[in-house]
Amino acid sequence: xxxxxxxxxxxxxxxxxxxxxxxxxxxxxxxxxxxxxxxxxxxxxxxxxxxxxxxxxxxxxxxxxxxxxxxxxxxxxxxxxxxxxxxxxxxxxxxxxxxxxxxxxxxxxxxxxxxxxxxxxxxxxxxxxxxxxxxxxxxxxxxxxxxxxxxxxxxxxxxxxxxxxxxxxxxxxxxxxxxxxxxxxxxxxxxxxxxxxxxxxxxxxxxxxxxxxxxxxxxxxxxxxxxxxxxxxxxxxxxxxxxxxxxxxxxxxxxxxxxxxxxxxxxxxxxxxxxxxxxxxxxxxxxxxxxxxxxxxxxxxxxxxxxxxxxxxxxxxxxxxxxxxxxxxxxxxxxxxxxxxxxxxxxxxxxxxxxxxxxxxxxxxxxxxxxxxxxxxxxxxxxxxxxxxxxxxxxxxxxxxxxxxxxxxxxxxxxxxxxxxxxxxxxxxxxxxxxxxxxxxxxxxxxxxxxxxxxxxxxxxxxxxxxxxxxxxxxxxxxxxxxxxxxxxxxxxxxxxxxxxxxxxxxxxxxxxxxxxxxxxxxxxxxxxxxxxxxxxxxxxxxxxxxxxxxxxxxxxxxxxxxxxxxxxxxxxxxxxxxxxxxxxxxxxxxxxxxxxxxxxxxxxxxxxxxxxxxxxxxxxxxxxxxxxxxxxxxxxxxxxxxxxxxxxxxxxxxxxxxxxxxxxxxxxxxxxxxxxxxxxxxxxxxxxxxxxxxxxxxxxxxxxxxxxxxxxxxxxxxxxxxxxxxxxxxxxxxxxxxxxxxxxxxxxxxxxxxxxxxxxxxxxxxxxxxxxxxxxxxxxxxxxxxxxxxxxxxxxxxxxxxxxxxxxxxxxxxxxxxxxxxxxxxxxxxxxxxxxxxxxxxxxxxxxxxxxxxxxxxxxxxxxxxxxxxxxxxxxxxxxxxxxxxxxxxxxxxxxxxxxxxxxxxxxxxxxxxxxxxxxxxxxxxxxxxxxxxxxxxxxxxxxxxxxxxxxxxxxxxxxxxxxxxxxxxx
Numbered sequence: 001x002x003x004x005x006x007x008x009x010x011x012x013x014x015x016x017x018x019x020x021x022x023x024x025x026x027x028x029x030x031x032x033x034x035x036x037x038x039x040x041x042x043x044x045x046x047x048x049x050x051x052x053x054x055x056x057x058x059x060x061x062x063x064x065x066x067x068x069x070x071x072x073x074x075x076x077x078x079x080x081x082x083x084x085x086x087x088x089x090x091x092x093x094x095x096x097x098x099x100x101x102x103x104x105x106x107x108x109x110x111x112x113x114x115x116x117x118x119x120x121x122x123x124x125x126x127x128x129x130x131x132x133x134x135x136x137x138x139x140x141x142x143x144x145x146x147x148x149x150x151x152x153x154x155x156x157x158x159x160x161x162x163x164x165x166x167x168x169x170x171x172x173x174x175x176x177x178x179x180x181x182x183x184x185x186x187x188x189x190x191x192x193x194x195x196x197x198x199x200x201x202x203x204x205x206x207x208x209x210x211x212x213x214x215x216x217x218x219x220x221x222x223x224x225x226x227x228x229x230x231x232x233x234x235x236x237x238x239x240x241x242x243x244x245x246x247x248x249x250x251x252x253x254x255x256x257x258x259x260x261x262x263x264x265x266x267x268x269x270x271x272x273x274x275x276x277x278x279x280x281x282x283x284x285x286x287x288x289x290x291x292x293x294x295x296x297x298x299x300x301x302x303x304x305x306x307x308x309x310x311x312x313x314x315x316x317x318x319x320x321x322x323x324x325x326x327x328x329x330x331x332x333x334x335x336x337x338x339x340x341x342x343x344x345x346x347x348x349x350x351x352x353x354x355x356x357x358x359x360x361x362x363x364x365x366x367x368x369x370x371x372x373x374x375x376x377x378x379x380x381x382x383x384x385x386x387x388x389x390x391x392x393x394x395x396x397x398x399x400x401x402x403x404x405x406x407x408x409x410x411x412x413x414x415x416x417x418x419x420x421x422x423x424x425x426x427x428x429x430x431x432x433x434x435x436x437x438x439x440x441x442x443x444x445x446x447x448x449x450x451x452x453x454x455x456x457x458x459x460x461x462x463x464x465x466x467x468x469x470x471x472x473x474x475x476x477x478x479x480x481x482x483x484x485x486x487x488x489x490x491x492x493x494x495x496x497x498x499x500x501x502x503x504x505x506x507x508x509x510x511x512x513x514x515x516x517x518x519x520x521x522x523x524x525x526x527x528x529x530x531x532x533x534x535x536x537x538x539x540x541x542x543x544x545x546x547x548x549x550x551x552x553x554x555x556x557x558x559x560x561x562x563x564x565x566x567x568x569x570x571x572x573x574x575x576x577x578x579x580x581x582x583x584x585x586x587x588x589x590x591x592x593x594x595x596x597x598x599x600x601x602x603x604x605x606x607x608x609x610x611x612x613x614x615x616x617x618x619x620x621x622x623x624x625x626x627x628x629x630x631x632x633x634x635x636x637x638x639x640x641x642x643x644x645x646x647x648x649x650x651x652x653x654x655x656x657x658x659x660x661x662x663x664x665x666x667x668x669x670x671x672x673x674x675x676x677x678x679x680x681x682x683x684x685x686x687x688x689x690x691x692x693x694x695x696x697x698x699x700x701x702x703x704x705x706x707x708x709x710x711x712x713x714x715x716x717x718x719x720x721x722x723x724x725x726x727x728x729x730x731x732x733x734x735x736x737x738x739x740x741x742x743x744x745x746x747x748x749x750x751x752x753x754x755x756x757x758x759x760x761x762x763x764x765x766x767x768x769x770x771x772x773x774x775x776x777x778x779x780x781x782x783x784x785x786x787x788x789x790x791x792x793x794x795x796x797x798x799x800x801x802x803x804x805x806x807x808x809x810x811x812x813x814x815x816x817x818x819x820x821x822x823x824x825x826x827x828x829x830x831x832x833x834x835x836x837x838x839x840x841x842x843x844x845x846x847x848x849x850x851x852x853x854x855x856x857x858x859x860x861x862x863x864x865x866x867x868x869x870x871x872x873x874x875x876x877x878x879x880x881x882x883x884x885x886x887x888x889x890x891x892x893x894x895x896x897x898x899x900x901x902x903x904x905x906x907x908x909x910x911x912x913x914x915x916x917x918x919x920x921x922x923x924x925x926x927x928x929x930x931x932x933x934x935x936x937x938x939x940x941x942x943x944x945x946x947x948x949x950x951x952x953x954x955x956x957x958x959x960x961x962x963x964x965x966x967x968x969x970x971x972x
Contacts, residue, residue, distance in 0.1 A: 042123065044148040044168040046594070047157060047533035048519050048578050049419050056594050056614030056626045057152040058723060058739045058801065060084070060820075064145055064172075069858075069867050069918060071934040071965050073183060073194050073217060075136045075144065076105030079167060080957070081871065083822040083854055084151050084801060086111030087847040087949045090133070091956045094949065095306040095343045098559065098648070100431055100507045100545045103311065103341030103396040104135035109151070109164040110743060110797050111827060111848060116634055116715075118154070118162040121169050122333065124404055125158075127427030127511050130543035130564050132161065132637035135429075136169075138337040138400040140215035142181065142198035143317035145172040151801060153719035153743065155632035156596040156612035159537070159572055163632040163717040163745060171333070173319045175202025175211045178972040185965025188938055192222040192308060192963070207323040214316045221342075222308040227960055228940075230307045230952035232300060234695070234881065235943050241885070242291045242298070243694035247271065248349035249299035250388030250481035253289050254360075254381045255353065255690075257369065262288060271384075273297035280478045283368045283375050301346035304391045307952060307960065309343040328409040331423075335402035342395045345951075347387035348438055348557050349688055350477070352448070354702055355557060357441050359383070363450040365460045366476035366487065372452070383448075384689070385477035389489040390500050392437030401428040406515075418520030425515070431507035431545075438558040439499050440550070447475035447499065460487055473498045503550050503558055509543035509638075527592070528580035535574055542567035543638045552644075559703055562644020570635070574598040589618040600633075604641060605713050608633050624725040626739075632717035640749055640789050643708035650704050651947070652754040653697045653879075654685040654782065655762040655901075660696040660882070661685070662763050665902035672762045676770075677780035686781050695881045695945060701781070704754055707788040715791075717745040723801075733807040744796040748831075752787040756831045763901040764837050793831040794839075799824040813861030821853040838899045847948035847955055850874045863922040867932075871914045873941065873958070880905035881945040889943075909942040914959050926971040931964075938962040 042049050045057045062078065072078045079085060088108040090097050106114040119126040119134040126134040150166040158166060178201040186193040198215035224230035233244035247253060254260075256269040261283070263270035271289035278285035290296035315337040322330045352359055359380040360367045371378040406423025446462060451474045454461045462472030473495050479488030489496060517535035524530070544565035554560035576596035582588040597611040612630035619625065655662040656673035658681065663670045674680035684692035688701045723739030750756075760769040773785040800823045807816040827843035842848040851874035858867045880890035883905045887893075892906040918932030941958035949956035 044120075044123075044166055045150040045152065045154055045157060046578075047517060047535065047574070047576050047596075048531045056616045057150060057154075057628050057721060058626075058737070058741075060149040060151060060803070062147040062149070067141065067144060068967075068969070069865075069920070069930075071185065071916060071918060071932045071963065073141070073185070073196050073219070073965075074105065075139055075141055075147075075169065076107065078141075079107050079136065079147065079149075081854065082149060083820050083852040084109055084149065084165070087955075087957050088114050089949060090114070091949050094951045094956055095309050095345050096951045097343070098394070099131075099561075100129050100433075100505075101131055101133045101135075102343060102394070103309075103339065103398065104129075104133065105137040106133055107136055107167055109149075109167075110799075111824075111842070112164040112743065112745065112795060112797060115637070116161060116163040116717075116745070117165055117167065118158055118160075119167045119169070120158070121335075121402070122171055122404070123168060124425050124515075125427070125511065125513065125539075126169075127400060127402065127429050128509060128541065128637075129429065130507070130509055130545050130566075130638040130643070132634075132639070135339075135398070135400070136167075137311075137313060137339060138315070138398075138402075139169060139171075139335065140198060140213055140217075140313075140315035140317055140337070141196070142200050142215045143171045143213035143315075143319075143335075145170045151739070151741065152628055152721050153630040153632040153717060154612070155610045155717075156574065156598045156630060157576065159570075159598060159600060160633060160635040160714075163634055163715070163719070164743060171211075171317060171319055172200065172202075172213065173211050173321060174204050174209045175200060176204045177202065180970045180972075182968045183965065185963055186220075187222065187960070188962035188964065189222075189226060191220065191226060192960075193220045194218070194965070209319070209321040211319040212316070213318075215313070217313045219308075219311045221306050221310040221344075222960060224302040224305040224307040224952060227307055229943060229954040230302055230305070232302060233953070234945060235953050237943065238886070240293050241694075242293060243885075245291070245293050245296075245298035245300055246349060246386070247289060247291060247298055247689045247691065248351060248384045248386050249297055250347065250386045251297045251299075252383065252385045252478040252480055253297060254286065254369070254383050254478070255351075256382050257379070259377060260288075260369070261286070274478055274480060276480065277483075280476060281366065281368050281373050283373060286368065299346075299386055299388065301349070301386070302952070304344065304346040304388070305951065306344050309341055311339065311341045313340075314338045325409075327411055328407060331404075331406050331408065333402065333404040335400070337398075337400040339398045339400075340395065342393060344391050344393045347389065347391050349384070349386045350439060350444070350557065351382075351384050351689070351701070353382045354690070355441060355444075357444040357448070360448045360477075361450050363452075363464065364448055365451040365453055365474070366448065366478060368478075383477055387437070387439065387489060387500075388481040390437045390496060392435070394433060394435040396431065396433040399430045401430075402426070416521055418518060420516075420518045422516040423514075425511070425513040427509075427511040429507070429509045431505070433505040433507075435503045435505070435548075435558060436500060438503065438556040440501055440556050442555060443473075443499055444475070446472045447495075448477065475499060501550060501556070503548035503556065505545070505547045505551070507543070507545040509541070511539065511541050513537060513539040522577075525580055527583035527590075530580065531578040533574075533576040537572045538569075539572070540567060540569045541638065545639070545644075547644070554647075559647040559649070560705075561647065564639050564643040564708075566638045566642030568602060568604045568635075568638070568641075570600055570602045572598060572600045587619050589621050591615070591617045600635075602635055604636065608714060608716075622727050622729055625723075626725070627722040628720065630719045632719060632745075634715040634717075634745075634749070636712040636714065636749060636789075640708060640712050641710050647703035647705050649688070649699045649702075650754045650785075651697050651699050652758065655758050656680065656683050656780070657685040657693065658683055659884075660693065662900065662902045666763075668765075669762050669901050672765065676775050678777070679780060683780045686779060690779075694885065696879050697946060700754070702783060704782075704785040704787065706752075707786065709789045712749055712789060713747060713791055715745055715747050715749055717743060719743040731806075734805070736804045737802065739801045740799075741801065742796070742798040744794060746794045747791045748793050748795055748829075750790050750792050750831050752790060752831070754782070754785050754787055757785065757787055758782070760832055760837075764832070764834070766832055766834055766837070769832075792833050793829060795829040796826065796839075797824060797828075797843075798826040813859050816858045818856045819853070821851065823851050824849070840899045844874075845877050846944070846946055847876070847957065849876060865918075865920045867916075867918045867920075869916040871916070873912050875911040875942075876909050876944075877906045878909060878944055878946040878948075880907045909944055912939060912941040912958065914939055920967075928967075928969045930967040930969075932967075933965070934963040935959040936962060
């Protein structure tokens, strides 16, 4: 039997070779006209070139046609629509993201982490950051011919990082003529406009192919204040709830003043705010701080935040292929991408008692309760002020360079045919970032230190009469936002420039890779040729990330971060064989086995050997049974090994909190907390502003620190797949596949988290973990916490992928349907090696969707085409925001879970389906115009107070409104 002579072979081959698939969700299969002569090709997941493209591992294809029939404007958005993709931790929906990776777009297969999905361009690695992140936005959409997604581990073929799967982006070549595309769209709310203009031009002969793609795209911002779910801290369901507002406001407050007017709290004192429009130096012009929303002395930080920040990209990609002789070719690729993103969050919530800037001096002219304004008992005062006049804005510019040069060809030895390739690859990322909006703490301390009114100059000056302070500009933080005055922030450029210095950060990574491969057949067996592939690679990764010296020293309110710098070298060799065992026998139209192994020698941790085995069995010409078993690994990144320490205001939940923590219902946890907290029976976790939290999770009032670990060793994984593909002869153009998969990762490089450290310490009773934190002896809050990387624990996920397609040709047009579904049956992790600790499940919780499913329908008649896609996300659970404040929003109170000490209150969040539609028409002058809408019914997902992959009470991967677009394509 010839491998091309059955429907199943035609189906898979047509999807991958011609790359014409019927929908964005599911690959299309056989059409009526299939080539009878096919060249040997290389399919993602195997280095062996072969005519038969049916492989033992599941490969999902997205064609150029798919890309053009979608309303998505970037490679990341297209890939994120694949049901096997999880939720990347870094997204445009989280403006709070900081560091070198902010502003990029990343892919996370199976919810196993972005760094565990390998991204390739034409089978060669995409450049990485020092953290191992691969930014897929560095490639223009216009240059993409097709995308192949290998939903299986492949470290034996490609090396490190290919644990959850591989994304291989194949660029366009052999293009003749010029195509111009224009795209414009925006949300129904009138914001978030996206524009893209690209040109693809090519010239080809029988010996030369030159293809050049150029693209300019811009994606405008969406403000949090313009969406219901982000307008307030707990959405517009609770706009008047004081928990949505912060007392660290733009109006300025004095805090903890004991014995102040009307204050009866002798232990902690009271807070006071200035009466609007009055003299801030008069003690009589202050009232006790009012926390009433809208009209009080509080602020809504979301008013100044992006819910989606703007990005601009300019990119070019060149592909050149030259046929030197009949058997030798030269290929070169050059790519350049420049990405600029700007992220804005609210002005800094400066708290003098927490920021280390000291109280307002008793001798400050601005201290109404100090020595210069007649207050009976002068005192230095603590104060709060959100610097509303200067929102924190970070602009990042990333330049990416990519170059590949290789020779390839073929030769014969006897009747054996061999393919070979040798070449060199170079990637380079250059990052320049500037941040404004953070205050210089030393200058703030001087600005609120001793000062006096100089009658001769008519100004307030730093220092004392006769002893003026030099290099100092006085500031009165009690002057509210919007009040123009000589010592307030509004309209005072001199003071703003002095207090808010710009901070510049630079980063650079380079990848250099020499590679050589050979593939062919060794011997002919009764069932076919025994194929092989062998290759070697020598790769060096180097990188650095250098924060501004002010950030390195912690001189500003920016999160402190040390420099990262280092490199590593890896030399590798791999061998792959494909062994046909049976052919054209009853019950075995085909039976073959595939095996691969890869040896990697790193100069950091040593060597590792990873292997893979697979089988392919066709009991019938219409049925394929396939399976794989694969080892994988992920080497520690430069940042893992050599990263500088950094600080962050982490979102966490303290188990010792007696309202929301495990201490509320677990005597065991309460006892452990009492070892470190004097008032364990009444302890409350404090949020920013030093007030008790009102939801289970909130940000720390003081920053926590993270760091690297040079002794890290690689993560290791085992992945398994087993599936069937069926193309029945009695139903034309119908194809269905079902694959089971299981991936377990051991020795995980745990980025750790404050939450996990606290859970391990107080809930799990793992005493060594308690050494990572200290608590304030008075308030009991966590005052310092270090969460560096470590090798510990495991992750495991399991599930099923189903892909179904059907096409019907009639006199009324061509109808097609595709249905792709991923069902996750298990997703658990444990961040410690202590086997007594019960693993924590994430499946069906937060952003761990059990089911993602895409159903796509299409119809084409002559020049008219219509596509419809439904994108489904299953319902999930999350911890209730507050059962006492919002009992109606807590469907499952007091649920017992074996991985949690005590009970936990959960809320069911429903499923959501987004619908997309596109109508297109081909015009007589070689043009196509398309109009469409993503989320045409303007559907929103459910409220999610746990803020998964977002800075707001909403999942960061959901649509944020109806998006309407138009595309025009002109071909020459």
